[in-house]
Each structure stands twice: as structure tokens, then as C-alpha cells.
Amino acid sequence: MENLFTGIKVIDITNNLAGPLCAQMLGDYGADVIKIERPGAGDDARGLSPKVGGQALFYLYTGRNKKSVTLALDDPRAQECIYKMVKDADVFIESYKPGQMKKFNLDYETISKINPNIIYCSVSVAGQVGQFSKVPGFDIIAQAMSGLMAITGDPNGIPVKSGTVLGDYIGGMNAFSSIVSALLYRTRTGEGQYIDVSLLAGLVGINTLLDRAATVGDHPTRTGPHHGACAPYGLYNGKDGESCIIAAYTGGMWPRFCNCMGKPELIDDPRFDSNVTRCRNIKELVAIVEEWLRTFDTIDDAIAVMKASNIATSKVNTCDDVVNDPEYRNLGLIIDIPTPPSMADTGIDHVTVRGNWLRFSKCQPVYNRPSDLGEYNDEILTKYMDKAELDQCLVDWAGKFKKQ
Numbered sequence: 017m018e019n020l021f022t023g024i025k026v027i028d029i030t031n032n033l034a035g036p037l038c039a040q041m042l043g044d045y046g047a048d049v050i051k052i053e054r055p056g057a058g059d060d061a062r063g064l065s066p067k068v069g070g071q072a073l074f075y076l077y078t079g080r081n082k083k084s085v086t087l088a089l090d091d092p093r094a095q096e097c098i099y100k101m102v103k104d105a106d107v108f109i110e111s112y113k114p115g116q117m118k119k120f121n122l123d124y125e126t127i128s129k130i131n132p133n134i135i136y137c138s139v140s141v142a143g144q145v146g147q148f149s150k151v152p153g154f155d156i157i158a159q160a161m162s163g164l165m166a167i168t169g170d171p172n173g174i175p176v177k178s179g180t181v182l183g184d185y186i187g188g189m190n191a192f193s194s195i196v197s198a199l200l201y202r203t204r205t206g207e208g209q210y211i212d213v214s215l216l217a218g219l220v221g222i223n224t225l226l227d228r229a230a231t232v233g234d235h236p237t238r239t240g241p242h243h244g245a246c247a248p249y250g251l252y253n254g255k256d257g258e259s260c261i262i263a264a265y266t267g268g269m270w271p272r273f274c275n276c277m278g279k280p281e282l283i284d285d286p287r288f289d290s291n292v293t294r295c296r297n298i299k300e301l302v303a304i305v306e307e308w309l310r311t312f313d314t315i316d317d318a319i320a321v322m323k324a325s326n327i328a329t330s331k332v333n334t335c336d337d338v339v340n341d342p343e344y345r346n347l348g349l350i351i352d353i354p355t356p357p358s359m360a361d362t363g364i365d366h367v368t369v370r371g372n373w374l375r376f377s378k379c380q381p382v383y384n385r386p387s388d389l390g391e392y393n394d395e396i397l398t399k400y401m402d403k404a405e406l407d408q409c410l411v412d413w414a415g416k417f418k419k420q
Contacts, residue, residue, distance in 0.1 A: 019046025020379045024199070026107040027052065027098070028082060029089070029122075031060045033155075033181055034215060035111035035139040036078040037188030038195065042107070043081030044372040044381040050101065050396060051082040051387070055410060057417035058084070058389040069355065069362035077369040079386030080353050085397050086390040088413045089120040093405065098122060100400040102131050107195055111139040114149045124210045133208040135198045139191050141183070143214035155215060158183035162219035163226060170240045183215035190218050242302070247294035248273070251332065252305050258315035262305065263328040265291055276325040277308045339368070349373060354385035 024047040028039035036059065043049040053059050061075040068076070087094035102108060108127055110117050117123045117138070124136045141158050142148035151157055159165045159177055169176035191213040198209055220226065225236040225244070242250035246265040253259045264273035274282045282288050282304070287297045294301055312318040315331060322329040331337075344350045351371035355364055372381040390410075397406050 018379075019382065020376065021045050021047035024048065024107065025105045026050065026109065027101060027105050028109050030109055030111035030139065032111070033061065033074075033078060033184040034187035034191065034213075035109050036061065037185065038137070038139065038191035039082065039109055040078055040080060041188070041192045041372060041374070042195070044383070045374070045379060046382065047081075047107070049082040050392075051079065051084045052087050052089075052098070053084055053389060054417040055086040055088055055390065055413040056415060058086070062389065068367055069359040069364040071356065071359060073367060073369075076353070076355070076367050076386050080369075081382070081384045082387060083392040083396060084387040084389055085393050086410070086413070087397075088409070088416060089122065091409065091413070092121075093401070093409055095121050097397060097400045099127075099130050102127050102134060105131065105134060106199070108134055108136045109139065109191065109195075110137075111153075113153055114138070114140055114144045128208065128210075131208070133202060133206065135195055135202065135208050135211065137191050137195055137198075137211040137213060139187055139213045139215075141214065142216040144212045148216065155181040155183040158187075158215040158219050161216055163223050163229075164219050167223070167225050167236060167238055169238045171238045173238070175238070183219050186218035186222065187213055187215040242298055243295075245295060246291055247298055247301055248305060252302065252309055254306070254309035254312060254315040254318055259332050260309070260315050260319055261330045261332060262322070265294070269327060270294075272325050273322070273327050276322055276327055277305070279304070279308075348375075348381070351383060353383045356386050356388045357391070358388045 021042050024042065026039055026042055026047045026049045028036065028049050029052045030036050030039060039047075039049050039051070051059075059075060059079070061078055062072050064072045064074045066073050087097060089095070089098075110122070112120075124138075127134055127136055138144055140149070141153040141155075142151050142161070148161070151161070156177055159182060160175075162183075164182070165175040165177055168178065191211070194211045194213060198211060202208055228234065228236050236244060243265075246263075248262045249265045250261070251259050252262050262273070264270055271280075271283045274280055286293065288294045288301060309315070309318050312321075319329050319331055333341075338344055339350055348371045350368060352366040352368050354366055355362075359365075371383070374381070393406065393410070394403070401409075
């Protein structure tokens with residue numbers, strides 16, 4: 017069956033999450049993804065915890081729909097092999113620190129001479145040029161540099177990192193969308209091109225308070241569980257530490273919420289008659305709302321009352337709530353994928369992970385198992401080098417790279 021990227025060949029030389037996620041998303045929708053890893057060590061993600069049946073769960077997620085081969089990129093024999101591979105490739109993705117691929121003779125200038133139509137994407141923490149290009153390549157660095165960390169957390173507390181690797185996911189999605197855009201451009205012009213994806217750029221791009229800092233100059237900082245420009249729009253506590261989200265800041269919903277609470281007098285109260293005044297008096301508003309919430313035995317009872325009045329509200333789900341709710345499976349957001357051959361003796365034939373969140377009416381994601389490190393060496397690499405040469409290379413590279 018034709019899928020979005022059927023016939024598209026991707027060479028994936030990436031580590032950890034941002035680059036691997038991009039290649040994974042292409043693979044989910046039909047691209048042929050060849051994953052080039054370090055002999056003996058592989059992608060850094062293979063060393064992350066927790067492990068299931070000897071395999072890193074995180075890698076099982078990022079490694080699906082890919083064929084793993086092992087090459088030492090600093091060896092001219094590996095470089096020659098890659099030169100042959102890129103001749104009929106469509107996409108080349110790498111996530112090494114800026115300048116490293118040039119040292120490997122695998123930079124865009126070199127690769128594009130071999131295949132001018134190639135879409136070459138570099139993914140890094142802060143881009144390939146400028147002073148920031150030298151900063152350490154970690155998501156948490158990008159969060160700190162972007163200003164996002166400074167606006168996350170309690171206003172009276174310290175800055176807080178995101179609960180997930182936000183920059184990596186946004187970087188991976190930006191790489192995916194950039195590659196798809198470049199493929200469209202190539203169908204129109206016949207020309208390939210270079211793409212520079214930065215985790216930092218993606219996080220700066222979603223930090224809405226930067227506009228405020230630059231234009232208004234009021235030094236925005238952490239607002240805790242509430243929004244700085246909309247209220248009520250945040251987390252409110254009921255009895256016994258239970259909490260819920262209430263987003264009733266619009267002109268139509270605020271009066272309904274006041275009536276729902278049995279406090280119609282708040283509708284035109286000068287302290288709360290607009291978003292501006294409600295944000296200015298957020299502490300008083302929170303006290304009123306939470307006093308009302310504590311009249312319910314459980315937060316679920318309060319949520320039911322608000323939903324009956326068409327108020328935007330939700331329980332704050334735990335991770336357990338999400339994975340145990342069958343609706344997330346029905347939506348394809350939680351899925352099972354088969355395990356690689358090395359796990360055959362463990363009795364674990366699948367793992368449960370997150371699915372692709374893109375939805376198309378004519379194309380569906382396909383979830384093929386991740387591969388073991390170097391599993392496709394013979395099948396793929398012997399197309400580009402003699403079997404004896406490959407075997408000798410693997411012997412030469414054995415023990416060269418340390419496992420993470």
C-alpha cells in the first residue's frame with residue numbers, strides 16, 4: 017500500500033531523541049530508514065534506563081521502523097560506503113556537534129557533490145553558525161537559554177525544567193516538517209537543499225513571553241499554575257490535594273462559571289470583570305474558586321458540575337491514568353510494537369509505547385519492530401562493500417566505542 021513516504025530512502029546518523037524522532041516519524045509513514053550507529057555502542061539512547069529484556073525502552077520507541085547498520089564514521093572505508101549509499105538516498109539526517117561531520121568528510125558540501133538532490137538535515141542544540149553553536153548539545157541547555165525555564169515554576173520558587181525533554185521533541189518535529197517541506201520543494205524544482213534545525217530556535221519560537229519582554233518591558237517571569245494574561249486559566253485545588261484545570265476566561269464562559277459556582281455577583285465585580293482585572297487580582301480569584309471546589313467531596317464531582325455547565329475543565333491525569341484509559345489506545349496514541357530478535361528468549365514479544373500523533377485520511381502509520389544493533393549489516397552494507405572487507409572492518413572497530 018502506498019504511504020506518505022513510500023520510496024523515500026533516509027540515512028539516519030543521529031543520536032538520543034531529536035534526530036531519531038524525526039527519522040522515526042518518516043519511517044512510521046513508509047520511508048525506508050537506514051540507521052547508522054557506532055559499532056559496539058550504537059545510539060546513546062540504547063544505554064538509557066529503564067531497560068526491558070536487556071534493551072533500552074527509550075530506544076525501542078525511537079528505533080522502530082529502522083534498519084540498523086554499524087559504521088565507524090572516522091574510518092575512510094566507512095565514509096566510502098556512505099558515499100555509495102547516498103547516491104540513491106533522498107534524505108540525510110545527522111545530529112553530531114557542529115563541525116563534526118566535516119571532520120568525518122560527511123558534511124553537506126561533500127554529500128551534495130555526490131547527490132545534488134539530497135535533503136540534508138543537521139539537528140543540534142543551537143544551530144550550526146554563530147557563537148551559540150559551540151554550547152553543549154543537551155535539551156536542558158536549550159531550555160535554560162531560551163527563557164522557558166525562567167517562566168516555569170512557582171513565582172516564589174526556583175526555575176523548573178519541563179517534565180519532558182521539550183526541546184528535543186520540538187526539534188524533532190521541526191526537523192520532520194522541514195524535511196517534508198524540502199521534499200515538496202524538490203518535487204517543484206528538482207533541487208535538494210541543506211536544513212539547519214536548532215533545539216534552541218524551536219524553544220525561542222514557542223516562548224510567547226519574549227514578545228512581552230521585548231515590547232512592553234515588564235520583565236515577565238514565573239506565574240506558577242496560572243496564566244499571566246488569562247484568568248481563570250490554570251490549576252485549582254480542591255479537597256485532599258486533588259486538583260483540576262479550569263479554563264473559563266472567555267467573555268462567554270466567565271459568566272457561566274460564576275453562575276455555576278452560585279456567585280453571579282462576580283460577573284461584574286470590578287476586581288474580576290475582565291481578563292486584565294482577574295489576572296491583577298488572581299490571588300483573590302484563586303481563593304474564591306478553591307473555596308468553592310472544597311465544598312465537593314471529590315474533584316471529580318466538581319468537574320462533573322462544571323462540565324454540565326459547559327465549562328472547560330479537566331482532571332490532572334497521571335501517566336498511569338493516560339496509559340490505562342482505553343480511549344488513548346482507541347486514538348492510536350498508545351500502541352504496542354514488536355520487540356527485536358535479541359529479546360526472543362525473554363518472553364517479551366512487545367512493548368507499549370506512544371504512537372505517531374499525525375492523522376491522515378488516506379495514510380496510516382505502520383509500526384515495524386526496532387532492530388538490534390548492526391542487525392542489517394550484511395543485508396545492506398554488502399551492497400556497498402565486499403563481505404570480506406566488511407568483516408575486517410567490524411573486527412577493526414570492535415571495542416573502539418564505549419557503550420553508554
